[in-house]
Amino acid sequence: MPGKTNKSNNPPPPAAGAASEEPPVVPLQRRCGTMAVHYRHLHSDPDYLRARAASETHYSAIVQGRRALARVGVTTIPVVVHVLFNTAQQNLSNAQIQSQIDVMNHDYRKTNPDVASAPAAFAPLAADARIQFTLATVDPNGAATTGITRTQTNSASFSDNDAMKSSATGGHDAWPRDKYLNIWTVPRLTSPQGDLLGYAQFPGGNAATDGVVILHSAFGTNGTAAAPFNLGRTATHEVGHWLNLHHIWGDDNNACTGSDLVADTPNQAGPNFGKPAFPHVTCNNGPNGDMFMNYMDYVDDAAMFLFTTGQVTRLQASLDSDRPTLGSSTSATSPILDTPVGTLKFGDDAPVTLKFRDDVPPPSLKFRDDGPPPSLKFRDDSPPSLKFRDDSPPSLKFRDDIPKLKITDDGIPQGPGGFGPGPGPLGAAFAGSGRTSAAPFVLSTPHHSMAWVQMFPQAAAEAVNSAEDQLRQYEEVLEQYGQADSAGQLSSAERQAAESIYADYASLVAEYRQLTGS
Numbered sequence: 001m002p003g004k005t006n007k008s009n010n011p012p013p014p015a016a017g018a019a020s021e022e023p024p025v026v027p028l029q030r031r032c033g034t035m036a037v038h039y040r041h042l043h044s045d046p047d048y049l050r051a052r053a054a055s056e057t058h059y060s061a062i063v064q065g066r067r068a069l070a071r072v073g074v075t076t077i078p079v080v081v082h083v084l085f086n087t088a089q090q091n092l093s094n095a096q097i098q099s100q101i102d103v104m105n106h107d108y109r110k111t112n113p114d115v116a117s118a119p120a121a122f123a124p125l126a127a128d129a130r131i132q133f134t135l136a137t138v139d140p141n142g143a144a145t146t147g148i149t150r151t152q153t154n155s156a157s158f159s160d161n162d163a164m165k166s167s168a169t170g171g172h173d174a175w176p177r178d179k180y181l182n183i184w185t186v187p188r189l190t191s192p193q194g195d196l197l198g199y200a201q202f203p204g205g206n207a208a209t210d211g212v213v214i215l216h217s218a219f220g221t222n223g224t225a226a227a228p229f230n231l232g233r234t235a236t237h238e239v240g241h242w243l244n245l246h247h248i249w250g251d252d253n254n255a256c257t258g259s260d261l262v263a264d265t266p267n268q269a270g271p272n273f274g275k276p277a278f279p280h281v282t283c284n285n286g287p288n289g290d291m292f293m294n295y296m297d298y299v300d301d302a303a304m305f306l307f308t309t310g311q312v313t314r315l316q317a318s319l320d321s322d323r324p325t326l327g328s329s330t331s332a333t334s335p336i337l338d339t340p341v342g343t344l345k346f347g348d349d350a351p352v353t354l355k356f357r358d359d360v361p362p363p364s365l366k367f368r369d370d371g372p373p374p375s376l377k378f379r380d381d382s383p384p385s386l387k388f389r390d391d392s393p394p395s396l397k398f399r400d401d402i403p404k405l406k407i408t409d410d411g412i413p414q415g416p417g418g419f420g421p422g423p424g425p426l427g428a429a430f431a432g433s434g435r436t437s438a439a440p441f442v443l444s445t446p447h448h449s450m451a452w453v454q455m456f457p458q459a460a461a462e463a464v465n466s467a468e469d470q471l472r473q474y475e476e477v478l479e480q481y482g483q484a485d486s487a488g489q490l491s492s493a494e495r496q497a498a499e500s501i502y503a504d505y506a507s508l509v510a511e512y513r514q515l516t517g518s
C-alpha cells in the first residue's frame with residue numbers, strides 16, 4: 001500500500017509483524033458497530049432482553065417524574081485501557097491514552113471549547129453529563145496499576161465478535177464492570193459493511209464483553225490518531241452507547257419513525273457524515289434541522305461537540321439502574337431501590353417527594369411498607385430542608401445534631417430536644433460536618449417509617465458503630481442524671497428530656513441493626 005495515507009475504506013489488513021511505518025487504517029466515514037452487536041445480543045441472549053427492558057422501565061419512570069436521578073453530582077469512573085497491538089506502532093503510548101481520557105473529561109463535563117460553536121438554536125440544550133474518567137490505579141486484585149494493559153496479539157484485525165475481549169482469542173479479558181469501564185484498542189476493526197471506528201455494548205449484556213472497542217487510529221489526539229478521527233470523539237460516542245445512548249437519528253434507516261428515546265433531540269432521518277453545514281433539514285425538522293453536532297451522530301470528530309440535557313438524563317438514569325456501583329460520586333452515590341417497598345405519606349394524601357441538597361451523603365432508601373418509593377432530588381446549594389410536592393408543608397428544617405426526625409400528619413416535625421420547624425438554616429443533620437460520615441437518618445411517621453442508609457455495607461457498619469458510640473455516651477449521661485436525680489439535683493423535666501433522648505437513640509441503634517443486618 002504505497003501512499004502516505006490510506007484512503008480506502010477496506011484496505012487489506014497489514015501482515016502480522018508488519019513494519020511500524022505501515023500507515024494506520026483510517027476509514028473515510030464514521031461507522032460504529034454498536035447496533036449490529038445490540039441486535040445480535042437481543043436475538044441470542046434472553047437475559048440481555050430482560051435487562052434492557054428493566055433499564056427502559058427505570059428510564060421511563062425518570063422521564064415521567066415518578067423517580068428522580070440518584071446521582072446528582074459528578075461521577076468519576078475508573079477506566080482500564082487494554083491495548084492490543086500487532087505492530088509496535090499500535091502499542092499506543094501512555095500519552096496517547098491519556099489524551100483520550102482528557103478528551104472524554106472535557107466532553108462529559110461540557111468543558112470542551114468547541115461547544116461554543118453550537119448553533120444558537122441548539123446551544124441551550126448542551127449539557128454537562130456530570131461524568132469524568134480516570135485511569136484505574138488499582139487492579140481487580142488490589143494491586144497498583146497504570147490502568148493500562150498491553151497485549152501483543154497475532155491478530156492484525158478484529159471484528160465486532162468480541163474476540164478482543166478474551167485472552168483465549170487473541171485479546172485481553174475484561175476487568176469487572178462493576179468497578180471499571182473497559183476500553184480495548186485494536187489494530188483494525190472490520191465488519192461486513194466496512195471498517196469500523198469502534199463499537200460498544202449497551203448496558204445489560206454479558207459482563208465478560210462489557211465495554212467499548214476503539215480503533216487505535218481513532219483513539220486519543222496524538223500518536224497514531226489520524227484525521228478526521230483524531231480528536232478523541234470516537235470514544236466519547238462509544239461511551240455514550242455504553243451509557244445507553246442511541247444514535248441520534250434513531251437507527252430507522254431514514255424512515256423518520258425511529259427515536260433515540262430522548263425528547264430534546266430533533267427527529268432525524270439518518271446519520272450525517274463529514275462536516276455538515278447548518279441547517280441540514282430532514283424529517284420536516286426545519287428550520288433548525290438535524291442536531292448533527294451531537295456526539296451520537298456520525299460526523300467527523302471536529303464537527304461533534306455536545307450532549308443534550310435529555311441525553312444526560314438518559315445516561316444518568318442508566319448509571320443509576322444499570323451500573324449502580326460503578327464509580328465514585330461527589331454527592332449522592334447509591335441507587336434508588338429497584339423494588340418498590342415503601343412510601344411516605346402525609347395523612348392519606350399522595351406520596352411526597354423528598355428533596356435533599358447536593359452535599360448529602362445518604363442516598364439509598366429502605367422502606368418498611370409497600371408502595372412506590374418517593375423520588376429523591378438533590379440540590380447544589382446549601383443546607384438541608386425537606387420539601388414536599390404537595391403544598392403542606394413547603395419546607396422542613398433540621399438542626400445540626402438531630403439524627404432522628406418524626407413527622408406528624410400535619411407535617412410538623414416534632415421530637416425530643418426541641419427540634420421542629422426551626423428558624424434554620426440548621427442542618428448538618430444532612431450537610432456539613434455532622435454528615436461527613438454515613439450516619440443513617442431515620443424518618444418516621446405514625447403510618448410509615450423509613451430510613452436512609454448508605455448502600456455500602458462498610459459504611460453502614462460504621463454508621464452502626466457510630467450510633468452505638470452515641471448510645472454509650474448517652475448511657476453515661478443517663479447514669480450521671482440518675483445520680484443527680486438521686487441527689488435531688490435534677491428537675492423532673494430534665495430527667496424526662498434525658499430519657500426521651502436516650503429512648504430515641506436506642507431505637508435508632510435498633511433500626512440501624514435491622515437495616516444493616518448487623
Ligand SMILES: [Zn+2]
Nearest residue numbers: 032034241247
Ligand atoms: Zn454508534
